[in-house]
Amino acid sequence: MKIASHEVVAKREERAVLVSLVSGELRRQAELAAYSLQELVLLAETAGLEVLETISQNRETADTKWLIGKGKVEELKALLLAHDANIAVFDQELSGAQVRNLEESLDVKIIDRTQLILDIFAQRAKTREGILQVELAQLSYLLPRLSGQGKNLSRLGGGIGTRGPGETKLETDRRHIRERIAELKRQLQEVVRHRTLHRERRRKSGIVQVALVGYTNAGKSTLLNRLTNADVYVQNQLFATLDPTSRALKLPSGKEIVLTDTVGFIQHLPHDLVAAFRATLEEVNEANLILHVVDSSSAMREEQMAVVAEVLEELGAHQKSCLVVFNKTDLIPANEQELLAATGDYIRMSAMEDADLERLKLLLQSRLSGHTLTFRLPAARGDLLALLYRVGDVIAQRTSEENDMLEFDVSINDEDYAKNGHLLVPFVVTATA
Numbered sequence: 536m537k538i539a540s541h542e543v544v545a546k547r548e549e550r551a552v553l554v555s556l557v558s559g560e561l562r563r564q565a566e567l568a569a570y571s572l573q574e575l576v577l578l579a580e581t582a583g584l585e586v587l588e589t590i591s592q593n594r595e596t597a598d599t600k601w602l603i604g605k606g607k608v609e610e611l612k613a614l615l616l617a618h619d620a621n622i623a624v625f626d627q628e629l630s631g632a633q634v635r636n637l638e639e640s641l642d643v644k645i646i647d648r649t650q651l652i653l654d655i656f657a658q659r660a661k662t663r664e665g666i667l668q669v670e671l672a673q674l675s676y677l678l679p680r681l682s683g684q685g686k687n688l689s690r691l692g693g694g695i696g697t698r699g700p701g702e703t704k705l706e707t708d709r710r711h712i713r714e715r716i717a718e719l720k721r722q723l724q725e726v727v728r729h730r731t732l733h734r735e736r737r738r739k740s741g742i743v744q745v746a747l748v749g750y751t752n753a754g755k756s757t758l759l760n761r762l763t764n765a766d767v768y769v770q771n772q773l774f775a776t777l778d779p780t781s782r783a784l785k786l787p788s789g790k791e792i793v794l795t796d797t798v799g800f801i802q803h804l805p806h807d808l809v810a811a812f813r814a815t816l817e818e819v820n821e822a823n824l825i826l827h828v829v830d831s832s833s834a835m836r837e838e839q840m841a842v843v844a845e846v847l848e849e850l851g852a853h854q855k856s857c858l859v860v861f862n863k864t865d866l867i868p869a870n871e872q873e874l875l876a877a878t879g880d881y882i883r884m885s886a887m888e889d890a891d892l893e894r895l896k897l898l899l900q901s902r903l904s905g906h907t908l909t910f911r912l913p914a915a916r917g918d919l920l921a922l923l924y925r926v927g928d929v930i931a932q933r934t935s936e937e938n939d940m941l942e943f944d945v946s947i948n949d950e951d952y953a954k955n956g957h958l959l960v961p962f963v964v965t966a967t968a
């Protein structure tokens with residue numbers, strides 16, 4: 536697939552050819568393989584590379600020495616020369632030996648998908664926690680690939696794959712890296728301790744927490760901004776958001792909850808990165824409800840949802856109650872919208888439509904308010920009435936014929952009710968789930 540012509544006058548510094556090996560199961564799923572490569576193009580562009588061409592090879596298994604076959608290496612070499620490219624990016628993770636062999640044969644910088652993602656994260660990291668996490672992930676990735684490499688890593692030079700907080704450390708030896716990893720873990724633990732205290736306070740205050748999760752570019756930050764007037768960076772690119780942002784959201788009932796935006800997921804998310812970002816993603820584990828935001832207009836919607844489910848499982852958050860938000864419905868025809876469905880609760884909407892945002896808030900409200908109870912109170916008990924309005928949302932109200940008793944159907948906030956509702960218990964007449 537040809538991407539750019541030779542006529543490009545102003546050459547960017549890092550000119551890349553992207554390479555993909557289609558092997559094993561993937562050979563029978565051509566669409567998936569093509570999508571992965573297409574995503575690699577986006578990742579490369581997000582990282583600031585100029586993508587000149589992509590090539591892929593169909594092969595039963597990976598070659599241990601070069602990943603791709605010997606013949607394909609020759610083809611790639613000619614291509615790199617023709618384009619005057621100085622970097623080859625592989626869609627599959629490479630071993631240290633494969634990187635060295637490819638570098639020797641091709642005489643360009645070699646990086647893989649994992650390094651590309653780590654590089655984007657390194658460019659994006661802004662908070663102390665984010666920076667520490669990215670460096671930890673970079674070094675964890677690097678360490679097992681150092682073996683047999685001898686003296687140092689100077690071959691990497693600067694630029695892609697070496698940017699960010701890990702950069703200066705790449706020149707150091709394994710022992711040094713191990714020490715640095717231990718130090719980073721210590722510092723992260725300290726940050727995590729602070730976050731935990733903060734979260735504890737929030738939990739004790741009884742505020743309901745909702746986390747936005749989803750594939751990168753699904754529209755999580757857009758939703759946070761539109762719902763809460765936050766000012767989070769929104770871009771039509773991968774991994775626009777790195778650090779979690781929490782904002783208060785007022786539901787139509789007047790009740791406030793906390794909504795948190797999180798880093799997007801992607802297929803083949805480097806394991807080291809998931810591990811390093813575990814602390815950030817703890818927000819997800821703490822949430823009372825997860826909003827799984829889906830880009831309905833993506834042809835790979837189902838696959839992206841599966842990736843999100845996988846990462847949630849890895850985080851141990853797959854059992855949490857979840858509401859699927861099929862976002863961006865404005866981008867697809869009405870008859871296709873009907874196909875959007877998920878097991879469990881879901882809503883089809885567009886973050887661009889005010890009416891849809893209101894529907895989402897109402898849905899959140901009913902999902903978060905637990906169950907419904909009916910109370911019958913003496914009309915004279917103003918104290919109990921006030922309490923009742925505090926522990927839930929009144930859905931319906933009736934007055935007895937004699938006007939001395941009031942009946943309420945109330946959508947109960949379980950936590951509030953457990954804490955403050957004991958005075959109301961004698962007045963419950965029916966309970967529905």
Ligand SMILES: Nc1nc2c(ncn2[C@@H]2O[C@H](COP(=O)(O)OP(=O)(O)OP(=O)(O)O)[C@@H](O)[C@H]2O)c(=O)[nH]1
Nearest residue numbers: 751752753754755756757770774775776799863886
């Ligand atoms: N047409 C349309 N575009 C949307 C909608 N929601 C979000 N977008 C666009 O989709 C792109 C990605 O939105 P973001 O909110 O940055 O997505 P994100 O899920 O936060 O992405 P990451 O932070 O990269 O994980 C932006 O260009 C948004 O303007 C929607 O409902 N309709």
Ligand SMILES: [Mg+2]
Nearest residue numbers: 755756775776
């Ligand atoms: Mg975002």
